[in-house]
Structures are given as C-alpha cells and as structure tokens.
Amino acid sequence: MQKFANKKIYLPLSIIALVVSLSAWGYHWNHENEREIAREFQGQVLDQLKEGIHQSFSANSNFPKSFAVGQQNIEIDYTINKNLDKFVHKILRRFKSDYSSVVVIDNNNGNILAAVGYNGREKKFLKSLPFSSTHPSASLAKIVTTAALVQNSIVDLNTSFNYRGKATTLYKYQLKSKTNRWTRYQSLLDAFAKSNNVIFGKAAIKYLTGIGLYKMAYKLGFNKNLMNEINLTPSHFGMPKDQYNLAEIASGFNRDTSMSPVHAAILASTVANNGFLKQPKLVTRLVEGKTQKTLWSASPDQEQVLDRQTAKALQLMMRETVSRGTARGSFRRLPRRIRESLIIGGKTGSITGGVPYGKRDWFSMYAMPKDQRFGKGISISIMNVNVKKWYVKAARVGREIMEYYFKKEMPLRRKDYMKVSVVNPQSE
Numbered sequence: 001m002q003k004f005a006n007k008k009i010y011l012p013l014s015i016i017a018l019v020v021s022l023s024a025w026g027y028h029w030n031h032e033n034e035r036e037i038a039r040e041f042q043g044q045v046l047d048q049l050k051e052g053i054h055q056s057f058s059a060n061s062n063f064p065k066s067f068a069v070g071q072q073n074i075e076i077d078y079t080i081n082k083n084l085d086k087f088v089h090k091i092l093r094r095f096k097s098d099y100s101s102v103v104v105i106d107n108n109n110g111n112i113l114a115a116v117g118y119n120g121r122e123k124k125f126l127k128s129l130p131f132s133s134t135h136p137s138a139s140l141a142k143i144v145t146t147a148a149l150v151q152n153s154i155v156d157l158n159t160s161f162n163y164r165g166k167a168t169t170l171y172k173y174q175l176k177s178k179t180n181r182w183t184r185y186q187s188l189l190d191a192f193a194k195s196n197n198v199i200f201g202k203a204a205i206k207y208l209t210g211i212g213l214y215k216m217a218y219k220l221g222f223n224k225n226l227m228n229e230i231n232l233t234p235s236h237f238g239m240p241k242d243q244y245n246l247a248e249i250a251s252g253f254n255r256d257t258s259m260s261p262v263h264a265a266i267l268a269s270t271v272a273n274n275g276f277l278k279q280p281k282l283v284t285r286l287v288e289g290k291t292q293k294t295l296w297s298a299s300p301d302q303e304q305v306l307d308r309q310t311a312k313a314l315q316l317m318m319r320e321t322v323s324r325g326t327a328r329g330s331f332r333r334l335p336r337r338i339r340e341s342l343i344i345g346g347k348t349g350s351i352t353g354g355v356p357y358g359k360r361d362w363f364s365m366y367a368m369p370k371d372q373r374f375g376k377g378i379s380i381s382i383m384n385v386n387v388k389k390w391y392v393k394a395a396r397v398g399r400e401i402m403e404y405y406f407k408k409e410m411p412l413r414r415k416d417y418m419k420v421s422v423v424n425p426q427s428e
Contacts, residue, residue: 318345
C-alpha cells in the first residue's frame with residue numbers, strides 16, 4: 001500500500017518537473033531567438049551605415065546624419081571634432097597643394113577627430129581621399145622594418161651600419177658589404193631619423209626574412225580592414241620576391257607598398273600607445289530617433305602588436321626625426337609652452353606615384369602630453385601630393401594642426417584634467 005502511495009506522489013512530481021523543464025527550455029529558446037533577431041537587426045543597421053558612408057564617398061557629399069531601417073529612423077553620432085575639422089579645412093585651403101589629406105586621431109580611444117581631403121587644383125574637398133589606400137607609403141614603411149628589427153632583439157638603436165653612395169637611393173651595388181675610403185657609418189637611430197634607404201635595405205637583408213617582415217606589417221594593420229563602420233580598402237604590404245625586393249620593401253623604396261592616410265595616423269598612434277593598436281572609429285554610436293535608445297556603440301577594441309620596449313624605441317627614433325632628422329626644419333622655434341608640455345615624434349616619407357599621381361610628401365606624427373593626466377594626446381597623418389609645384393611640407397602642416405589642437409581644443413591646463421578621456425592604465 002505504501003509502495004503504491006509513493007508511486008502516486010512520484011507521478012505528479014515527475015509531471016511538475018517536466019513542465020518546469022519545458023518552460024525553462026521555452027524561455028531559453030525565446031531568449032536566444034530574441035538575441036538572434038537583435039543580432040540580425042544590428043547587422044542590417046551596420047550594413048546600412050556602411051552603404052550610406054560609401055554613397056557619401058561616391059557623391060563627395062557630407063556624411064549622412066541618419067538613415068532608415070524599416071520604419072525606424074537611425075541617427076548617427078560621429079567622432080569628428082567640428083572645430084578641429086573646420087580648422088583643417090581652413091589650413092588646406094590656405095596651403096593649396098595639388099592634393100592633400102589630413103587625419104587626426106585621439107590616442108586615448110582611436111576616435112577620428114578629423115579626416116579631410118582636398119583637391120587644390122579644383123579647389124574642392126574630397127571626402128574619400130583620407131580613406132583611400134592608393135598611396136605609396138614611401139619611408140613610413142621604415143616603421144614596420146624598425147619594429148621587426150628591434151622587437152626580435154636583432155639590433156638596437158646604437159647598432160652601426162656602413163653605406164656607400166647617397167642615402168636616398170638604393171642601387172644593388174650599395175647593398176654589398178664592400179668598403180672603401182668613401183664608406184660612411186651610421187647608427188640605426190640616425191638612419192631612421194635621416195631616412196637612410198641603404199642602411200634599412202642592408203639591415204633587412206642581413207637580419208630579416210620576407211615572411212618575418214610581412215608578419216610584422218600585418219600586425220601593424222596592413223593587408224586587413226581596420227574599421228567596422230567603413231569598408232576601408234586594406235593597405236598593401238607585399239611578400240618580397242628576392243633579396244633586392246626585400247631591401248626595397250624594408251626601406252620603402254618602392255611603389256607597391258601602399259596605405260591610407262587613416263592607417264598612417266594609426267601607425268603613429270600605435271607607437272604613442274606603447275604598442276597598442278586602437279581600432280580607428282568614425283562613429284561612436286547609432287541611436288533610434290524617437291526613443292534615443294542606443295542600437296549600436298563602437299567597442300574600444302585594441303590589440304598589443306608591439307612590446308613596450310620596441311614601442312619606446314620607436315618613440316625615441318621618431319623624436320629624433322623631429323629634433324635633428326628630416327622633419328627638424330618644420331619644428332624649429334616651437335612655442336615654449338608646446339615645447340615644455342609635449343613629447344613630439346614623427347616620420348617623413350616622399351615618393352612619386354600613386355593615385356592621384358604626383359610626388360607624395362608624408363608626415364606621420366604623435367604629440368603626447370608629458371603630464372599623463374591630460375591623456376595620450378593625438379596622432380596626425382598628413383599627405384601632400386605635388387604634381388608640378390611644391391607648396392608646403394607635410395611636417396609644417398602637422399605642426400600647425402598640433403599647435404591649434406593644444407591651444408584651442410586641449411590647452412593643457414589644470415582645470416582640464418577631468419575633461420580628458422583616459423584609457424584604463426592597467427591595459428598598457
């Protein structure tokens with residue numbers, strides 16, 4: 001009798017357990033289904049955003065302020081600093097290069113504060129120029145080569161190399177180890193600051209492999225899309241075909257290695273951030289027009305691509321470029337407040353070719369407050385394309401933008417400490 005009673009009790013309990021289990025499964029399924037729908041909708045929103053920005057490139061019009069997905073109106077919050085952007089427009093009009101591009105990035109978070117292209121011949125602005133990757137990178141490639149050499153502890157800044165002939169050329173005879181009375185010597189630090197093609201070519205042949213250099217370029221953002229909200233054409237870094245081609249690619253003495261002005265700014269920002277590559281962002285968030293509910297927000301993606309020691313070495317080399325290297329003329333007689341408050345470094349590059357065709361004059365730079373309570377400052381890339389006449393050096397444009405930013409937008413005063421968006425120091 002007791003056994004039968006136990007069975008009677010057990011049966012309802014089993015049914016209850018089954019009902020609870022089915023309810024939980026149903027809730028889980030519904031929840032997963034809702035999340036899948038949300039993911040699909042978010043994907044549609046991002047696709048529409050990319051299409052809208054692409055159309056603004058094609059039509060050379062302003063970036064869209066909003067777009068529709070079904071019955072919803074989606075508003076776009078951009079990262080652009082309007083005052084800085086206005087100043088960049090003004091300065092490019094004044095200098096009148098045949099073509100120019102300026103990109104300014106906030107080192108704290110990867111936000112693009114300004115991205116301006118200009119056609120000085122037709123006196124019109126070009127929306128897509130800062131995001132196009134049809135520009136030979138020239139000596140900016142030396143940043144990649146230096147990272148590969150230093151990160152693997154192959155050489156240090158004081159390692160000495162010999163060379164013959166002009167430092168700006170790269171003939172096969174210059175890559176031979178033969179020495180004579182015309183042979184000169186230079187450290188890696190000086191070779192970077194003064195952009196010595198021969199030394200970088202010889203160092204690559206002696207210490208690097210094609211695959212090793214290629215892998216470092218990939219780490220630093222070549223051959224992949226760097227942005228979520230834009231279909232940014234990847235910068236191109238090829239695999240060397242032979243030893244001479246390795247020297248060409250390592251020194252930047254070729255037209256095949258190409259990059260976008262956005263990527264050029266990211267290179268400097270990665271160095272300034274002690275080896276952390278912060279993904280560049282043009283959009284901070286997308287919100288539903290009526291409810292102002294955030295539908296998508298940019299995540300603070302970053303990846304450590306260089307160790308701290310290598311990044312510090314590159315910081316020093318870029319500082320040497322500004323203080324006594326190829327950019328020294330543009331940074332003479334800096335205002336005292338700027339000189340005492342900032343750490344400034346950069347890399348120049350020049351080569352003829354690309355689309356639009358002409359002689360490219362590059363400058364990729366960072367400017368960091370010495371007092372880290374003000375954050376990590378900004379990085380700037382400037383690319384001028386001169387067809388027949390030379391108008392202004394890219395480094396000069398970079399200096400003027402830097403001075404404006406730290407005078408008007410981030411004046412480095414005590415009361416501005418709390419205004420600075422500082423990243424988590426533990427991440428670096």
